[in-house]
Amino acid sequence: MPDPAAAPLPAVEYGLTGVALKMGLTLAVLLGVIFAAFWLLKRYGPKIGLGPGGRGGSLRLMDHLPVGPKKSVVVVRFLNKDLVLGVTDHTITRLAEVDHAANADFADALAAKTVQPDDAP
Structure with missing residues:
Protein backbone atom coordinates (compact mmCIF):
# COMPACT_ATOMS: atom_id res chain seq x y z
CA MET A 1 0.00 0.00 0.00
CA PRO A 2 1.40 3.42 -0.93
CA ASP A 3 2.41 5.80 1.80
CA PRO A 4 -0.31 8.48 2.11
CA ALA A 5 2.22 10.98 3.38
CA ALA A 6 4.26 10.78 0.16
CA ALA A 7 3.83 13.79 -2.05
CA PRO A 8 2.31 13.16 -5.49
CA LEU A 9 4.64 13.43 -8.44
CA PRO A 10 4.58 16.84 -10.04
CA ALA A 11 2.87 17.06 -13.44
CA VAL A 12 5.34 17.40 -16.30
CA GLU A 13 4.72 20.50 -18.31
CA TYR A 14 6.22 20.83 -21.74
CA GLY A 15 7.06 24.22 -23.08
CA LEU A 16 6.50 25.20 -26.69
CA THR A 17 10.04 24.10 -27.58
CA GLY A 18 9.57 20.68 -25.99
CA VAL A 19 6.27 20.09 -27.80
CA ALA A 20 7.77 21.17 -31.14
CA LEU A 21 10.79 18.93 -30.57
CA LYS A 22 8.60 15.94 -29.68
CA MET A 23 6.39 16.55 -32.74
CA GLY A 24 9.42 16.90 -35.03
CA LEU A 25 10.97 13.70 -33.71
CA THR A 26 7.70 11.81 -34.18
CA LEU A 27 7.41 13.13 -37.76
CA ALA A 28 11.01 12.11 -38.52
CA VAL A 29 10.40 8.57 -37.22
CA LEU A 30 7.18 8.29 -39.22
CA LEU A 31 8.85 9.49 -42.43
CA GLY A 32 11.72 7.06 -41.81
CA VAL A 33 9.27 4.16 -41.56
CA ILE A 34 7.51 5.26 -44.77
CA PHE A 35 10.78 5.56 -46.70
CA ALA A 36 12.02 2.21 -45.38
CA ALA A 37 8.76 0.54 -46.46
CA PHE A 38 9.04 2.18 -49.90
CA TRP A 39 12.63 1.00 -50.31
CA LEU A 40 11.75 -2.55 -49.24
CA LEU A 41 8.79 -2.65 -51.63
CA LYS A 42 10.89 -1.33 -54.50
CA ARG A 43 13.75 -3.72 -53.77
CA TYR A 44 11.85 -6.93 -52.99
CA GLY A 45 8.35 -6.27 -54.37
CA PRO A 46 8.84 -7.74 -57.88
CA LYS A 47 10.40 -10.88 -56.39
CA ILE A 48 7.28 -11.60 -54.35
CA GLY A 49 4.82 -10.53 -57.04
CA LEU A 50 4.09 -6.93 -56.07
CA GLY A 51 4.32 -3.96 -58.42
CA PRO A 52 4.56 -3.71 -62.22
CA GLY A 53 7.35 -6.30 -62.48
CA GLY A 54 5.42 -8.83 -60.46
CA ARG A 55 3.17 -11.72 -61.41
CA GLY A 56 -0.06 -11.43 -63.30
CA GLY A 57 0.72 -9.02 -66.13
Missing part, protein backbone atom coordinates in the same frame (compact mmCIF):
# COMPACT_ATOMS: atom_id res chain seq x y z
CA SER A 58 0.90 -10.16 -69.74
CA LEU A 59 3.34 -7.40 -70.71
CA ARG A 60 6.74 -7.14 -68.99
CA LEU A 61 9.84 -5.09 -69.62
CA MET A 62 12.65 -7.63 -69.40
CA ASP A 63 15.69 -5.48 -70.23
CA HIS A 64 16.65 -2.00 -71.40
CA LEU A 65 19.86 -0.89 -73.12
CA PRO A 66 20.45 2.78 -73.94
CA VAL A 67 22.44 3.13 -77.18
CA GLY A 68 22.44 6.90 -77.54
CA PRO A 69 20.64 10.03 -76.47
CA LYS A 70 16.91 9.22 -76.52
CA LYS A 71 17.59 5.90 -78.28
CA SER A 72 17.48 2.45 -76.73
CA VAL A 73 16.91 -1.23 -77.33
CA VAL A 74 14.38 -2.95 -75.07
CA VAL A 75 13.30 -6.54 -74.61
CA VAL A 76 9.60 -6.91 -73.85
CA ARG A 77 7.85 -10.19 -72.99
CA PHE A 78 4.26 -10.30 -74.23
CA LEU A 79 2.30 -13.50 -73.65
CA ASN A 80 4.76 -16.17 -74.83
CA LYS A 81 6.98 -14.03 -77.06
CA ASP A 82 10.08 -11.95 -76.42
CA LEU A 83 10.10 -8.83 -78.58
CA VAL A 84 13.30 -6.88 -79.20
CA LEU A 85 12.33 -3.28 -79.92
CA GLY A 86 14.32 -0.27 -81.06
CA VAL A 87 12.92 2.83 -79.35
CA THR A 88 13.63 6.42 -80.41
CA ASP A 89 11.88 9.72 -79.78
CA HIS A 90 9.49 9.27 -82.71
CA THR A 91 9.31 5.56 -83.51
CA ILE A 92 9.31 2.08 -82.07
CA THR A 93 10.67 -0.57 -84.42
CA ARG A 94 10.45 -4.34 -83.92
CA LEU A 95 13.95 -5.71 -84.39
CA ALA A 96 13.29 -9.38 -83.57
CA GLU A 97 10.59 -11.65 -82.20
CA VAL A 98 11.44 -14.88 -80.42
CA ASP A 99 9.19 -17.51 -78.85
CA HIS A 100 9.97 -17.61 -75.17
CA ALA A 101 11.21 -20.93 -73.86
CA ALA A 102 11.69 -21.12 -70.11
CA ASN A 103 14.96 -23.10 -70.28
CA ALA A 104 16.47 -21.56 -73.43
CA ASP A 105 19.10 -18.87 -73.31
CA PHE A 106 17.77 -15.68 -74.92
CA ALA A 107 21.05 -14.93 -76.72
CA ASP A 108 21.09 -18.39 -78.34
CA ALA A 109 17.46 -18.13 -79.41
CA LEU A 110 18.01 -14.66 -80.85
CA ALA A 111 21.12 -15.78 -82.72
CA ALA A 112 19.19 -18.68 -84.24
CA LYS A 113 16.43 -16.33 -85.48
CA THR A 114 18.72 -13.54 -86.70
CA VAL A 115 19.47 -13.33 -90.41
CA GLN A 116 23.19 -13.04 -90.99
CA PRO A 117 24.39 -10.71 -93.83
CA ASP A 118 25.95 -13.62 -95.76
CA ASP A 119 22.62 -15.58 -95.53
CA ALA A 120 20.62 -12.77 -97.10
CA PRO A 121 19.52 -13.28 -100.75
Whole structure:
Protein backbone atom coordinates (compact mmCIF):
# COMPACT_ATOMS: atom_id res chain seq x y z
CA MET A 1 0.00 0.00 0.00
CA PRO A 2 1.40 3.42 -0.93
CA ASP A 3 2.41 5.80 1.80
CA PRO A 4 -0.31 8.48 2.11
CA ALA A 5 2.22 10.98 3.38
CA ALA A 6 4.26 10.78 0.16
CA ALA A 7 3.83 13.79 -2.05
CA PRO A 8 2.31 13.16 -5.49
CA LEU A 9 4.64 13.43 -8.44
CA PRO A 10 4.58 16.84 -10.04
CA ALA A 11 2.87 17.06 -13.44
CA VAL A 12 5.34 17.40 -16.30
CA GLU A 13 4.72 20.50 -18.31
CA TYR A 14 6.22 20.83 -21.74
CA GLY A 15 7.06 24.22 -23.08
CA LEU A 16 6.50 25.20 -26.69
CA THR A 17 10.04 24.10 -27.58
CA GLY A 18 9.57 20.68 -25.99
CA VAL A 19 6.27 20.09 -27.80
CA ALA A 20 7.77 21.17 -31.14
CA LEU A 21 10.79 18.93 -30.57
CA LYS A 22 8.60 15.94 -29.68
CA MET A 23 6.39 16.55 -32.74
CA GLY A 24 9.42 16.90 -35.03
CA LEU A 25 10.97 13.70 -33.71
CA THR A 26 7.70 11.81 -34.18
CA LEU A 27 7.41 13.13 -37.76
CA ALA A 28 11.01 12.11 -38.52
CA VAL A 29 10.40 8.57 -37.22
CA LEU A 30 7.18 8.29 -39.22
CA LEU A 31 8.85 9.49 -42.43
CA GLY A 32 11.72 7.06 -41.81
CA VAL A 33 9.27 4.16 -41.56
CA ILE A 34 7.51 5.26 -44.77
CA PHE A 35 10.78 5.56 -46.70
CA ALA A 36 12.02 2.21 -45.38
CA ALA A 37 8.76 0.54 -46.46
CA PHE A 38 9.04 2.18 -49.90
CA TRP A 39 12.63 1.00 -50.31
CA LEU A 40 11.75 -2.55 -49.24
CA LEU A 41 8.79 -2.65 -51.63
CA LYS A 42 10.89 -1.33 -54.50
CA ARG A 43 13.75 -3.72 -53.77
CA TYR A 44 11.85 -6.93 -52.99
CA GLY A 45 8.35 -6.27 -54.37
CA PRO A 46 8.84 -7.74 -57.88
CA LYS A 47 10.40 -10.88 -56.39
CA ILE A 48 7.28 -11.60 -54.35
CA GLY A 49 4.82 -10.53 -57.04
CA LEU A 50 4.09 -6.93 -56.07
CA GLY A 51 4.32 -3.96 -58.42
CA PRO A 52 4.56 -3.71 -62.22
CA GLY A 53 7.35 -6.30 -62.48
CA GLY A 54 5.42 -8.83 -60.46
CA ARG A 55 3.17 -11.72 -61.41
CA GLY A 56 -0.06 -11.43 -63.30
CA GLY A 57 0.72 -9.02 -66.13
CA SER A 58 0.90 -10.16 -69.74
CA LEU A 59 3.34 -7.40 -70.71
CA ARG A 60 6.74 -7.14 -68.99
CA LEU A 61 9.84 -5.09 -69.62
CA MET A 62 12.65 -7.63 -69.40
CA ASP A 63 15.69 -5.48 -70.23
CA HIS A 64 16.65 -2.00 -71.40
CA LEU A 65 19.86 -0.89 -73.12
CA PRO A 66 20.45 2.78 -73.94
CA VAL A 67 22.44 3.13 -77.18
CA GLY A 68 22.44 6.90 -77.54
CA PRO A 69 20.64 10.03 -76.47
CA LYS A 70 16.91 9.22 -76.52
CA LYS A 71 17.59 5.90 -78.28
CA SER A 72 17.48 2.45 -76.73
CA VAL A 73 16.91 -1.23 -77.33
CA VAL A 74 14.38 -2.95 -75.07
CA VAL A 75 13.30 -6.54 -74.61
CA VAL A 76 9.60 -6.91 -73.85
CA ARG A 77 7.85 -10.19 -72.99
CA PHE A 78 4.26 -10.30 -74.23
CA LEU A 79 2.30 -13.50 -73.65
CA ASN A 80 4.76 -16.17 -74.83
CA LYS A 81 6.98 -14.03 -77.06
CA ASP A 82 10.08 -11.95 -76.42
CA LEU A 83 10.10 -8.83 -78.58
CA VAL A 84 13.30 -6.88 -79.20
CA LEU A 85 12.33 -3.28 -79.92
CA GLY A 86 14.32 -0.27 -81.06
CA VAL A 87 12.92 2.83 -79.35
CA THR A 88 13.63 6.42 -80.41
CA ASP A 89 11.88 9.72 -79.78
CA HIS A 90 9.49 9.27 -82.71
CA THR A 91 9.31 5.56 -83.51
CA ILE A 92 9.31 2.08 -82.07
CA THR A 93 10.67 -0.57 -84.42
CA ARG A 94 10.45 -4.34 -83.92
CA LEU A 95 13.95 -5.71 -84.39
CA ALA A 96 13.29 -9.38 -83.57
CA GLU A 97 10.59 -11.65 -82.20
CA VAL A 98 11.44 -14.88 -80.42
CA ASP A 99 9.19 -17.51 -78.85
CA HIS A 100 9.97 -17.61 -75.17
CA ALA A 101 11.21 -20.93 -73.86
CA ALA A 102 11.69 -21.12 -70.11
CA ASN A 103 14.96 -23.10 -70.28
CA ALA A 104 16.47 -21.56 -73.43
CA ASP A 105 19.10 -18.87 -73.31
CA PHE A 106 17.77 -15.68 -74.92
CA ALA A 107 21.05 -14.93 -76.72
CA ASP A 108 21.09 -18.39 -78.34
CA ALA A 109 17.46 -18.13 -79.41
CA LEU A 110 18.01 -14.66 -80.85
CA ALA A 111 21.12 -15.78 -82.72
CA ALA A 112 19.19 -18.68 -84.24
CA LYS A 113 16.43 -16.33 -85.48
CA THR A 114 18.72 -13.54 -86.70
CA VAL A 115 19.47 -13.33 -90.41
CA GLN A 116 23.19 -13.04 -90.99
CA PRO A 117 24.39 -10.71 -93.83
CA ASP A 118 25.95 -13.62 -95.76
CA ASP A 119 22.62 -15.58 -95.53
CA ALA A 120 20.62 -12.77 -97.10
CA PRO A 121 19.52 -13.28 -100.75
